[in-house]
Amino acid sequence: MHAVSVTCPSCFEEFDVPAPAAQEVPCDVDYDCEVCCRPMRIYFDEDGGEITGNAYGLGAAGVFG
Numbered sequence: 001m002h003a004v005s006v007t008c009p010s011c012f013e014e015f016d017v018p019a020p021a022a023q024e025v026p027c028d029v030d031y032d033c034e035v036c037c038r039p040m041r042i043y044f045d046e047d048g049g050e051i052t053g054n055a056y057g058l059g060a061a062g063v064f065g
């Protein structure tokens with residue numbers, strides 16, 4: 001399983017999350033921070049064959065709103 005490193009928008013700690021399959025991106029998922037347990041959303045995309053993850057807070061505007 002491929003893992004993607006993301007930075008929590010609440011506590012700014014970095015941790016790894018399992019990446020979705022390449023054919024499932026771009027997508028936007030709900031996730032709870034593994035460090036502070038606050039909810040966040042992670043926008044997964046693909047860049048040159050690499051899955052990338054970008055975490056943002058629930059109040060922030062994401063690609064999918």
Ligand SMILES: [Zn+2]
Nearest residue numbers: 008011033036
């Ligand atoms: Zn956190």
